[in-house]
Amino acid sequence: MSAALPSVSRAHALRRPSLKDYSRTALRERFAARGWPAYRADQVMDWLYRSDVDSIEAMTNLPATLRSEIAEAFDVGGLEVETTRTSVDGTQKLLLAAADGARIEAVLIPEERRHTLCLSTQVGCPLTCDFCATGALGFTRNLTTGEILDQVLEARRRLPPGETLTNVVFMGMGEPLLNLPAVSEAIRVLVDPKALGLAPRRVTVSTAGVLPQIGPLLEVAPIHLAVSLHATTDAVRDVLVPLNKRFPIDALLRTLREDPNIHRRRPVFFEYTLMEDVNDSIEDARRLPGLLRGIPSKVNVIPMNPHADAPYRPPRPEVVDRFTAALHAAGVRVTLRRDRGRDIDAACGQLANRVAKGAANANPTGDVGPADSAD
Ligand code: SF4
Structure with a gap:
């Protein structure tokens, strides 16, 4: 018989579910279905998210027989940290491996009064x-939900003592x-006051x-949508974001305008990555306010973080300034997002892509310290 290893997706399908795959309500239901008291699910949630234990054996206020029954049906998940890169600005990029070897990225961004995880x-x-x-x-x-939440737990372990993760953005x-479905369950655990306890x-x-x-996402909890x-035209957005051919700008904006969960206290954050000679013209800056009319919103302007897999570059600083000034003048709430972690491939997918191509293998120990020595 062949001894071939299972493929990534097959190995994934064979695993036991993680206890972190469930919100409190869902875990209580799973426990009840097995005849275990629902309050035991609450105790497990405490161990996972307050005490951050990495084994069912460590959940010592559960009877030993119940612990072994739980261990037969579930595991506790966990991601392996393969590489950590720390930028000169403090941004940490983590390359994480799931149980089946699949690699993902998470970026921890420290700022003066907050710590944000992407x-x-x-x-x-x-x-x-x-x-x-x-x-x-x-x-x-x-x-899975568990793998999404394991990124949060891994980031939390890296914070200075006494500090907490204040913001989570699903932008990786x-x-x-x-x-x-997995994202919704993860949000429920994130905003559960007795689990990860973030304000929605x-x-x-x-x-x-x-x-x-x-619409279904915005029903899960009063979180923000970005x-x-x-782009300001379908011709340009069709190229940059091919999904636009299926859901063009007009339909997208109409959906946002009509959603009852979008209002002044819960505005939409529009991300606008500025690319030289692609979407940075003064005509774009003049078209944008008209497109956004009727949608409570803020615009985040982000000069392109260049990388080898795309032919785009950031505009010159004066073009960025002209673009944001035109939006300001039209009454748009606009922020220019500072470039974080450019020296460590912090834009989404860059580090995994580099590792996939073998470029990061030069540093098998992972931690690379200040970015100027990163590569
Ligand atoms: S291709 Fe990149 S930018 Fe586009 S949706 Fe996927 S992760 Fe986001």
């Missing part, structure tokens, strides 16, 4: 946006709305515009 929801991404390193990786599979590898307004989920899933817009 996490992944898929291994690769099926949407092939033209400017994105993750799109160039192709798509392998969806992450993958399109979250193509993995909505501190959670942001980004989409390229999977219209049918926007939309990767990146």
Whole structure:
């Protein structure tokens, strides 16, 4: 008989579910279905998210027989840290491996009064946006809820003592709305006051515009929605974000305008990656406010973080200034997002892509310290 290893997706299908794959309500139901008291699920949630234990054996307020029954049906998940890169600005990029060897990225961004984690929801991404390193990786599979939450736990372990993770953004590898069931469960655990305890307004989920899933996502909790817009015409967006051919700008904006969960206290964050001579003209800056009319919103302008897998570059600083000034003048709430971690391949998919091509193997120990010595 062949001794071939199972493929990534087959190995994944064979695993036991993680206890972290479930929100509190779902875990209570799973426990009840097996005849275990529902309050035991609450105790397990405490161990997972408050005490951060990595084994069922360590859950010592559960009877030993119950612990072994739980261990037969579930595991506790966990991701292996393969590589950590720390930028001169403090941004940490983690390359993480799942049990089946699939690699994903998470980026921890320290700022003066907050710590933000950018996490992944898929291994690769099926949407092939033209400017994105993750799109160039192709798509392998969806992450489980447990794998999404393990990124949060891993990031939390890296914070200075006494500090907490304040913000989570679903903007890493993958399109979250193509993995909505797992993303929704992860959000429930993130905002569960007795689990990870984030305020819903501190959670942001980004989409390229999977219209049918926007309404259901916004029903999960009062989180924020970010939309990767990146263009003001369908001709340009069709190239940058091919999903636009299915859900064009007009339909996307109409969906947002009509969604009852989008209002002044819960505006949409439009992401607009500025690329030289592609979407940075003064005509674009003048068209954008008209497109956004009637949608409570903020625009994040992000000069392109260049990488080898895309032919795009950031505009010159004066062009960036002209673009943002035109938006300001038109009454648009706009922020220019500072470039974080450019020296460590911090844009989504860049590090995994580099590792996939073997370029990171020069540093098998992982930690690379300050970025100027990163490569
Ligand atoms: S930008 Fe986002 S949606 Fe587009 S290919 Fe990259 S990860 Fe996927």
